[in-house]
Amino acid sequence: MVNRSSIVRLGLLLTLLIMPVVMTIGCAGEPAPTSQSPATEVAVPTEEAPLPATEAAELPQKLEDVTLTVFAAASLADAFTQMGKQFDAANPGVTTEFNFAGSNQLATQINEGAPADVFASANIAQMDAVVESGMAAADAPVLFVTNRLVVVIPADNPGEIQSLQDLAEPGKLIVLAAEEVPVGRYSLEFLDKASADPAFGDSFRDDVLANVASYEENVRSVLNKVALGEADAGIVYTSDLFGVAGVESLEIPDALNVLAEYPIAALSGSENPDVAAAFVEYVLSTPGQAVMMYFGFSPSVR
């Protein structure tokens, strides 16, 4: 009996060991998998945003096999993966690679000397940290997009939420991002602004917070809880809604909304400053901005 069970366990162990290898081989031939959104595979153009894909920001001379490393906020993953494809297509010889993570982690990595050419942050504070430590010139950062808050609800709307005011109705089940992460802070700012608005009333913030069942660790898990129907509503970024099925959204008007500003900068430690500058320029160009809009971002306001 001992033998049989140990043979089966050995089999399971082998399967588990082999699985990653097989999967790696399986993936090797395919283009880099981006996310669950199929649209990232396709060239981006839509009705409202047709893209002249190979315009702007071409480098003066052809470069031999330059690899550009871009450190970008996790929320930029879908948009920048597409951006990288278009940039590489426009610049033969250039391969753009990304490191997507939380902006604070990225800033720490850059300041600890991680090899990066470009940094795109989801907030100004982390870019400032990189500038302060001398890893980017003081005049390098440029604001390139903003991200807006939006209320997300399950498609079948179990909490019967028709308006922002409904969020304060007793008994609604709401999830927010934790105050520790930027989107959580912005969500509270929105509640503060709304409470100051007579249309919502003084107690709006407290009433909504009384309905909060969980302060999630990041914006993705807020979205997932809503998509799974565990919560009646949540607050996420508009860019998070790209390619997500099973949810509806409720707009937050400009006056109450909180705009997250995204700065980008070529880093002073880059071994290919020309290419790094060209990438930043491409992100700011018309085709680059069209990619950002397609993935749910808004133009920079400044």
Next chain:
Amino acid sequence: MAVIDLPQDRQQSRPALRRHKAEGWWALSLPLLLFLLLPLLALIFYSSPAELVANLRLPQVRQALSLSLRTSTWATLAAVVLGMPVAYLLARRQFPGRVLLDNLIDLPIVLPPAVAGLSLLLVFGRRGLLGAPLNELGVRITFTELAVIIAQTFIAVSLFIRAASIGFAGVESELEDAAAIDGANPWQIFRRVTLPISRRAVLSGAAMAWARALGEFGATIIFAGNFPGRTQTMPLAIYLGFELNLDVAVTLSIILVAFSFVVLLLVKLVLGRGEGGP
């Protein structure tokens, strides 16, 4: 960390004849000892004792600590009560599919905790297999303390079953048979013969399950969410602390490590005094 002192125990109980060979083993063990100790020491030296005490006073830390102790204790009780029959079955009975059951018990150990959390949502969530009918009755599990206990039990129960099963298997069948001949019923045999003899294994299994439950993070944050005082256990508070204040996160970690260390040590000292067992 809990395991380190075990070889030392054994060494001391061995005859003096063998002791002169120990130096070689100590030298060979040194890399691992350092590997385990250095990160813990680094953690401890990162902040001052004064900071540690100050952070212990924070209401959020106290809430998280008491919630963690409460839920991990309930989870351990659940693991013991629900796991004991399974451990006994695996140790004593032959039945079709035994190997499959054996493997099923191992699954929570290999499953990434985040996947465990998602699976629990799909069962106990508002639209889950069991959660949907419960929701009809007005019972919600997600985002509650019960959800924390369920997540911890799911992750920790395997450790208990493994240890207890080995303990039960180590009890000579003849002893159980003898009790049966004397007219004891199966429950009496288990209660009076098997359990006392394997007490040590059962208790150390429970201690390991408790420690695992106390450190559970991934399944909890996905299934139970994060709400201070309700579902924010120590590991969740530590993780979110990283986003905001590294010092608080580190002191929380030290508290958690110290607590587990002391409790596991106490369990071992108590077990060390006990007689019998494998």
